[in-house]
Amino acid sequence: MTNQQLNVGAILTNYIEAKRIRRAALARKMGILLQSLLSYQKKASLQTDKLWELSHALEHNFFADIANQLPTKYTTTINAQAESQQKIADLELEIEKLKIEKEVLMDIVKAKL
Structure with a gap:
């Protein structure tokens, strides 16, 4: 110290x-x-x-x-970025699901036209 x-x-x-x-x-x-x-x-x-x-x-x-x-050079057993990395992964998964939903909705709209 x-x-x-x-x-x-x-x-x-x-x-x-x-x-x-x-x-x-x-x-x-x-x-x-x-x-x-x-x-x-x-x-x-x-x-x-x-x-x-x-x-x-x-x-x-x-x-x-x-x-x-x-x-900052002191070590820790906690991965400070783990929570952020998990949140990013969750958001990327949500984006993929939304893209699929968008495509389905676009196909429905096109089919009705």
């Missing part, structure tokens, strides 16, 4: 402030005390399960935010 230290509390605080999220409402949604949420924001590190719960409560991927701070 570089000289810059990771501060998960700061990442959380910046997100909450940027999105103007009410802390009391977030604490209620998570089923925790407001004081607990405020303590998360003050900590430089946070347990993974707490960050996981925050990610779900806010529908935001804090793990990706942290991962983006790492050098």
Whole structure:
């Protein structure tokens, strides 16, 4: 890791402030005390399960935010392009089906003329 230290509390605080999220409402949604949420924001590190719960409560991927701070040369076991490649394959299949449907419809229209 570089000289810059990771501060998960700061990442959380910046997100909450940027999105103007009410802390009391977030604490209620998570089923925790407001004081607990405020303590998360003050900590430089946070347990993974707490960050996981925050990610779900806010529908935001804090793990990706942290991962983006790492050098791109670092490896991962996740294929970031797999989802995009699958979506492309699905769309190509849909295009082929639509082409066939179009041809059938054109044949029907020609037959009626």
